[in-house]
Amino acid sequence: MTIKTIGKVLAVALILCGAFPVAAQTAKAPEAIDRVWAGHSARFALTATKTHLYVAYYDANRQLTVAQRPTNNPAHWVYHKVDTWLGWDSHNYIAMAVDRAGAVHVAGNMHVDPLTYFRSDASGDVRTLKRVPVMVDAAREARMTYPVFLHDAEGRLVYKYRDGSSGRGNEIYNVYDEAAGSWAALTAAPLVDGEGQRNAYFVGPVLGPDGWFHIAWVWRDSPMAETNHDLSYARSRDLVRWEKADGSLLPLPIRFSDTEIVDPVPVKGGLINNNTVLGFDAQGRATITYHKYDAAGNTQIWLARREGKVWNRKQISAWSNYRWDFGGGGSLNSEIFVDGARPGEAGRLIVPVVRLAQALEFVVDAQSLRPIEERKVQSVSERAAVRLGIADAKRVSTVQAKGPDGHVYTLAWSTLPPNRDLPQARIPEPSDLVLLHDIAQGFR
Incomplete structure (x- = not known):
């Protein structure tokens, strides 16, 4: 037996006996991209096409930067900086997409601000990104927040945003x-009108396995987080004609008086925006994960599903002596994040939740929504922290994207949490923005 063969046999034996983990033999090294702003969290963007990866982020000097590389060449990153800089507002996240012709679209750094949007030519080369001052209506685009790109059922690129401020949008x-290289209004009227008294905070649209786009939202009466109320729902085939779960048409704009209420949670009832997340069971039925206070005042996780003519709402957590008593304005350092339900094994549903930085999975009976188990798991941020050697996973932000070939890419960086959109007392050192290839798609 040669020395080379002996070495191979010894290595296999060491793996089998647990001397060192198999993952350590196969894991790809983190791929460094840049040094980035770490003074507060503001979500970056990651998009994968058949030929290229695109990353949009705030660099160490807070400047919005877009980088690209071929999917088959990790050594060939190309960078382009555009003329906008981040302040201290965690609302000012980045949205990015590639249209059917290959052009890159980037929007971000807006919280009740004029449109900040850049578009490349059809080559998709980020160095051709140019600012587009108006999409459709300059007057309507003067107080923009929450940019989102998505594709409709025909594959057309759609852009949605809030016009106005919290409580008035x-x-x-x-x-x-x-x-034509131009945008147009998708609907003649806004999707929702708060009538100057409130605004809707949406999660979605999410294209379900049933071929429908589903949205869930809460109404909010002011910039104060405790004024969220009334979990609501609608669906659409084409993002133009919207209806309730029973098929009855919702005239646009949808107003509070027309809304299908899933759960009439009152103001100060423990319901918060951006934590009303859609999922689907094995039959393709939409579910909504959210949280509110129980009769004892504790925060609890709930799951809702339309069954026949009613919404079946089930409390799936059983926490005691715990209440996330949030309130006030600005970006919160959130204690809870929820995700949509997904089918599990043996007629069960899995509902991912993060509470106080601990990743959990609730296992519920798929038929009755009866809770079965609450178990601790490892979140994407925790797995990324391990790969990067960062002790505090709460400091790690992640964004994931799946390429057309099914490969999952994970963007990770370390940052301080939101600070109510106020300046920190000190500016921390920039952190490394890295790309990871060996972390399964998951939650947070």
């Missing part, structure tokens, strides 16, 4: 025409 949808 409307939801607007635009659609892009690649041939």
